[in-house]
Amino acid sequence: MSTSKTHSVSVLLLLPLRLSVGLAFLIGGQSKLAAGNWGAAYESSLHDFVLSNLENAYGFYRPFLESFVIPNAGEFAVLVAWGELAVGFSIFLGLFTRFGAALGIFMVLNYTFAVGLGIWMPSLEAAYIWAMFTLLICSSGRGLGVDQILRSRRRIRLFT
Helix, strand or coil: CCCHHHHHHHHHHCHHHHHHHHHHHHHHHHHHHHCCHHHHHHHHHHHHHHHHHHHHCCCCCHHHHHHHHCCCHHHHHHHHHHHHHHHHHHHHHCCCHHHHHHHHHHHHHHHHHHHCCCCCCCCHHHHHHHHHHHHHHCCHHHCCCHHHHHHHCCCCCCCC
16 A cells, blocks of 8 residues: 555655756757757767668668658757757656656667667666656656646646
8 A cells, every 4th residue: 555655755766866867868968059059060970970870770760860860960969959958857857757758768769779779788778768767657756856846736747
């Protein structure tokens, strides 16, 4: 039998995980934005990264990279930079944490497909995926996060 007090204690135990994952995404997004031009300066790095890993990419994902990502590398650079920043803020502040974690999983999965990694293999990317999956299913934003405030006022229940 789980009580509200027990749930509050258990989500507080996830606070270090939530803060470290959020901070990692904030730093990644900020460094891409600091390169200049709202993240578009990251275009050449993204283009080179995709080209250098194209032969390792998963077979089902390679056509998407060749026909969509490479020709639109500038737009994807901006999306990656701002996406990482949004995921970082969401998870770090505990604001719509479940949505932020789901978006973060989507972003890291796209990266792993592009470089040919698997989520079952030991890697930093796999650790991020499983950490965000834990944050997603455990409503970790309710432990000293904005989700806790939103939930207590019963105004917003979606993604909290």
